[in-house]
Amino acid sequence: MEKSTQPEAVSSVLKVFNILSALAEQKEIGVSELSQRLMMSKATTYRFLQTMKTLGFVEQEGEADKYALTLKLFEVGSKALEHVDLVDLANKEMLNIIKSINETVHLGAIDEESIIYLHKIDSSYNLRMHSRVGRRNPLYSTAIGKVLMSHMSEEEVRSLLAGVEFKKHTEHTHENIEPLIEELNLVREQHFGEDNEEQEPGLRCIAVPVYDRFGDAIAAISVSFPTIRFDEEKKQEYIALLHAAGRNVSEHLGYHSYPV
Structure with a gap:
């Protein structure tokens, strides 16, 4: 057929x-x-x-x-251009994070039922993520995916993931949508998402949203750590760095009510 x-x-x-x-x-x-x-x-x-x-x-x-x-074609084209501008704006903030903690930083967005990496700056360590710009990863097992889905209603999330197979990448990966829905409630409250060895063994990620001038979460910035370099005592410092980056990029895009 x-x-x-x-x-x-x-x-x-x-x-x-x-x-x-x-x-x-x-x-x-x-x-x-x-x-x-x-x-x-x-x-x-x-x-x-x-x-x-x-x-x-x-x-x-x-x-x-x-x-x-x-003008609908103009609207569609403007959204594409928005991502081009977004990479330039995010780059400076991502460099600031790298200078502070020297860990890999990503900029990602939702594309259909996946996240796609729009930009990446690597750490200088030999042990780092083998990701690349343009690569896709699941929404349900990534910090970027979770923080962006947290800005959707439960119905929207269920509809988005209706045809998605929850693959067990590690022992920590969600097996179905129910525990994910529960986790998204926490993500909404704390304004950041986490991947605690759910996508790759030995890798932790934290992500925060970036908003456009209308207050829509159009992308997220994340920092990724091998678990051997993740310092739990500095977790709030990592989150604060990410929120500063997300806030600055959002303000440049015209949004001045960042929630944190």
Whole structure:
């Protein structure tokens, strides 16, 4: 079934982007002209336009047979650019953490049902994390994933992880969503998330959120320690460093009500 539907799906995607490109070249255009330009049937062109209109990417000029792009593409592009700016803003704060404790620091965000690393600065120790920018890890077993999910409702978390298999990476990894939901309540109260050897044996992580100007948690900054270098007595110092970094980045993004 998958093999037979894939070419049709690819063709549909190409049609959508061809329509978007054509609409971007002029303010408004009619179905007949657009279908001729793209060498598509008028019925097919109309069907795609109506779907794109329903999704908010295209608007119809009154009752006329004219269509134009909305600002939704700009909104989507702005979100992508926001992450580009975010890396630059976070880099300085991450360097400050490295200078203070010399442990690996990550910047990560949620992408579908995983976290993805947007930026990383390594410690100078030989023993360190083998992660990389662009790598994905599960939400349920990472400090970044937990702190970002803590800003969602329980229903949103359950929906997000509905199709996720909870793999037992270590003996400490959550086996299902119930203990995770319980832990997220604590994360909300303390404003930081932890990975206590849940993703990799011998590795601990602490993460705090970064907010955009609307107060949405769009990313998280984490510090990772081999357990042999983690000093429990300095845990609050680590958290304070992370919160200072998260607060500073959030303020540069326009959010001035950091919770800690």
